[in-house]
Amino acid sequence: MLEIIDHGRVREIRLSRPPANALDQELIALLSEELGRAGDYADAVTVSGRAGMFSGGFDIPALMHLDRTGVANFWQAFLDLLGVVAKMPVPIVFALTGHAPAGGIVLALFGDYRIMCAGNYKTGLNEVQVGLVVAPLIKNALARLIGPHPAEKILVSGAMLSPDQALDIGLVDELEEDPDSTVARAIAWCEHMLALPRNAMLSARQLAREDMRGYFADASQYQVASFVDLWFSEITQTTLNLLVERLGKQ
16 A cells, blocks of 8 residues: 655655555555654655545545444544654655545645646545535644635635646645656655755754644644534535445446
């Protein structure tokens, strides 16, 4: 599910769960473990996906088989993964090598930098379209990145964005022309960071990201019970079942 590729002092962690790199319990656990120890083996980290698909977000068909406890555990594990990213002791950049909707872009919100492949791809926080609402800590991370009003418009509408639109509002920091150059640029960005005086760079990074790390100190930011209630509401279950049916026909 993960491929580990070392580029000198930069470790690339490539999501490898075809076809969509969808986030299920196992992939979240593996990614949490690998990122949690990455700082022991590398001075910077790049998270990438396959050509044309960074991650399609949550594995909805798999989640539909879970009971309330299972969904609660899944959501808690995903939020904990976001905390791992937010608290990384070394720089972490996301190479969005294609589509990155929902959980895919949410994961990248907590990195240092986001580089997306240009082309006919989509990204955005579309949770409201299936009857869900993100946790406050995700809303705060989005507003921190692009500003409160743009974040409000995205969250309320659940709009999907092209790479150009994502760049325009600051949801991603750069575009590259193809998946390979997206990864290469992410590695180059890491190398640029590592060329700076190390102690000063890491101290400045820790200071700049202090507010985001603080999101995970407040349990009320998680709202696990609220997420589970929404997940099992009649309208959300109907919408999710229709989505699973459509996916099954593809």
